[in-house]
Amino acid sequence: MKKDMDSDVFYKALHQQYGGSVVAVERYINPRAIMRFHCTACDMTFYNRPYYVLSVQQHKCFLNYADDVGYRAKTGKGIKADKTKKRLPADIKKEISGLFDKGVSISQISRQLSVSVGSVLYYLSHK
Ligand SMILES: [Zn+2]
Numbered sequence: 001m002k003k004d005m006d007s008d009v010f011y012k013a014l015h016q017q018y019g020g021s022v023v024a025v026e027r028y029i030n031p032r033a034i035m036r037f038h039c040t041a042c043d044m045t046f047y048n049r050p051y052y053v054l055s056v057q058q059h060k061c062f063l064n065y066a067d068d069v070g071y072r073a074k075t076g077k078g079i080k081a082d083k084t085k086k087r088l089p090a091d092i093k094k095e096i097s098g099l100f101d102k103g104v105s106i107s108q109i110s111r112q113l114s115v116s117v118g119s120v121l122y123y124l125s126h127k
Pocket of ligand 1: 039040041042043044059060061
């Protein structure tokens with residue numbers, strides 16, 4: 001990636017990297033000027049440098065919650081780390097959805113249902 005990419009190159013790279021799920025809310029100025037993005041997959045709006053969002057700080061859905069409980073710090077991995085674990089029973093999934101909709105935090109859901117934080121995040125981002 002060129003450090004002086006123009007806006008056409010940037011928008012194209014952004015689209016390629018995220019398959020169209022992450023869009024720029026503000027006008028692109030240069031690779032280091034912080035701007036606002038929106039992720040249509042997890043409905044999150046966030047600020048980042050264009051250069052970072054394509055390289056060292058890629059957006060991962062629900063990572064804000066993951067950071068909240070130190071999940072990423074502990075495992076060094078994203079949500080997909082739990083993909084190999086056994087699937088959650090349907091009634092647990094229903095409870096996770098119900099609690100999450102009520103505004104209960106990920107870490108509380110995890111404790112309450114004795115399900116790992118990773119599994120809760122994985123389910124919420126793939127349901
Ligand atoms: Zn997202």
